[in-house]
Structures are given as structure tokens and as C-alpha cells.
Amino acid sequence: MRKPSSSRTALCMAVGALTISLAGCGQGEGKAGASTAVAAVSGDEATQNKFNHYTEGFNKLIDDNWGVREKYNDYVEADIPAAQASGDVYFAENISNLEQALAELKEGRALDGGRQAAETDAAVDALVPRIEALLTQWKTLTPYYESKAYRDDNLAKGKAAHTALVTAYENVLQGIQTLDVALSRHLRARDAARIEAYRKSGDTAAYNVLNAMQQADLLSSAVIAGDSPEADRLLPLLIAANTALHETEAATAAGADNKVEYDLISGYIDSMIGDYRDLKQKDSDSDRESIVDNYNRAVGQMNDVELPSLDR
Numbered sequence: 001m002r003k004p005s006s007s008r009t010a011l012c013m014a015v016g017a018l019t020i021s022l023a024g025c026g027q028g029e030g031k032a033g034a035s036t037a038v039a040a041v042s043g044d045e046a047t048q049n050k051f052n053h054y055t056e057g058f059n060k061l062i063d064d065n066w067g068v069r070e071k072y073n074d075y076v077e078a079d080i081p082a083a084q085a086s087g088d089v090y091f092a093e094n095i096s097n098l099e100q101a102l103a104e105l106k107e108g109r110a111l112d113g114g115r116q117a118a119e120t121d122a123a124v125d126a127l128v129p130r131i132e133a134l135l136t137q138w139k140t141l142t143p144y145y146e147s148k149a150y151r152d153d154n155l156a157k158g159k160a161a162h163t164a165l166v167t168a169y170e171n172v173l174q175g176i177q178t179l180d181v182a183l184s185r186h187l188r189a190r191d192a193a194r195i196e197a198y199r200k201s202g203d204t205a206a207y208n209v210l211n212a213m214q215q216a217d218l219l220s221s222a223v224i225a226g227d228s229p230e231a232d233r234l235l236p237l238l239i240a241a242n243t244a245l246h247e248t249e250a251a252t253a254a255g256a257d258n259k260v261e262y263d264l265i266s267g268y269i270d271s272m273i274g275d276y277r278d279l280k281q282k283d284s285d286s287d288r289e290s291i292v293d294n295y296n297r298a299v300g301q302m303n304d305v306e307l308p309s310l311d312r
Contacts, residue, residue, distance in 0.1 A: 038193045044114065046113065046114075047117055049108075050108045050109075050112075050113040051108070051113070051120070051186065054105060054120060055183065056104040057104030057108065058179055060098075060101035061176050062180075063097065064296075066094040066097040068098070068134070068176065069176075071169075072092075072173065074090070075091070075165070075166075078090055080158050080159060080162050081159060081162055085154045086151075089145055089158070091142060091145035093138040093141075095135065098134065101131070102128065105128055106128065109124050120179070123175070123178045123182040123183075124179065127179055130174075130175045133172075137161065137164065137165050137168050141157075141165070144158065188214070191214055192214070195214060204248065206308055209302070209305060211241045211244070212242050212265065215237050215238040215241040216238060216269050219234045219272070219291075220291055223279065231276065235276060238269065239273060242266055242269045242270065249263050261302070264301045265301045268294045268297045268301070271294040272290075272294045275287050275290040275291045275294060276291055279291065
């Protein structure tokens, strides 16, 4: 099992859903932004569309099956420098997924994001050519491996390309981490503004579900960063937020909008809390990954939650 890392993209590929996928929630919200406070953070419609594209691209890059790190881990396991041409050599790639991620990033970059997007635009500008370089490597080497041409040259082309390919992977992974930081900074600020706006407007259910998700995000990030004191500080806040979400679910009528989502989200967060308590006892990588996995499951359900408009 891979060791945890301070990079949110390194522990577990499903970690891509952390906070980032929250860009997909709130379908009931007004297009131009909700309240003045939220709009000041989120930006105008073009800015929000930009971040939606960036979010889609980012999540494809760190997909738990087809993302860059998963393909890199598969490639490392193939151990090309030590491989024999007489064996079956598996070359890991997913060109279509990487092309889709690249297209999303480019489409987002073409939109005007104003001051809110400056940091993220810079991260995308640095990442795009790195993705293109990795794509070039994949497109060159995929037919070589799929046709088993390596049997004809005793794997010479594959071995010769190894160092450059590893460098291309590492460059993309570093760029993903930089984009992760920039996206998270913007989206957390946006979500904090939304949470406060729902609190002020008296939308208790919307406040409770978003607050629980935010606390879960922060705890997950602290765990991945290896910041135990911060995670310990956040644990009671997450427990309190999820208790409120359980109460919201219980007060929601059977068959009403969001009841099922509230139930599933609070259940996944309960599992996160249990995983964290296990982690405190056993310090296991599997518990760290379970925390992330359960958070990502909660995010998947959060994307189905209908939030009321703040633009009233």
C-alpha cells in the first residue's frame, strides 16, 4: 500500500473529490451568484463557469481508476528497466481521459475569471504543457506496447523512453498538486461564504449539510497532511456538525427532497469519524485511505443535493 503524503493527490486517487466536487452542488442557486457576499467570492457567471471546467478537469486528472497517479503507479509496477521482452509488458495509459481533462482546463482558461481566478489560472498555465508532454509520450508508446513491438527490439525503445516518461509523470503530478492548492483555496472560500449566507438566511438544512461537508473536508485534509493536532482539534467540530445533519435528516419528511442524501452523507461522515478513531489507535494507511474514501462518497451524494437559492 502506498504511504501517505502531504499531497492531497498522492494518498488515494479518490481524494480528488475533496471539496473540489462541491462545485457541482447547489443546482437551485441563482446563476449570477446568491448573495452579495457569496458573489464577491465566487465571481460572476463566467468565473463560476471557469471554475466548473477547472473542477471537471481536475477530477478527471485524479480519478481513482483513470487518473494520472493511478497510471503512474501502474507504470512503476511494470518496472520497465528490469522487464524482459519475452514477457507480457502492460503499458498503463488512458489517453481519452487525459485528453478530456486537458480540454476542460483549456475551456476554463479561455473564460474571464477576474481577480478570483488569478492563482488558479497560473496553476493551469503551468500544468497544461506538462499534460501535453505526457500525452505525447503516451501516444508514442501505446502502439509500441500494444503491438508488442518490444519483442522485436528487446524492449530497447521502452527502456530508452523510461526516464523521460517518469519525468513527464512527475511534472504533471507536481502541477496537479499546485492546481489542487489553488482550487481548494478558492472553493473553500466560496463554500464558507455560502455557509454563512445560509446561516444568516435561516436555511438550517442547507447550512447543516454544507457545514458538515466543510468540516469533513478539513479533517480529511489534515489527516492526509499528517497534521494530527489539527485533526484532533477538528474532530469534535465534525462530530457536532454531523450530529446537526442527522437531526436535519430526522426532521425531513419521508419522500421529501434531500432526505435520502442527508441520510447517506451523514452515514459516510459517521464512517469517517470511525475511521479516524481507528487511525488514532492503529496508525494504519488503510484507515487514512478509508477516511478519504468515505469523504468522497459523501461528496458524490452532495452533488445530488438541491440547495435553495440565496438570491431572494
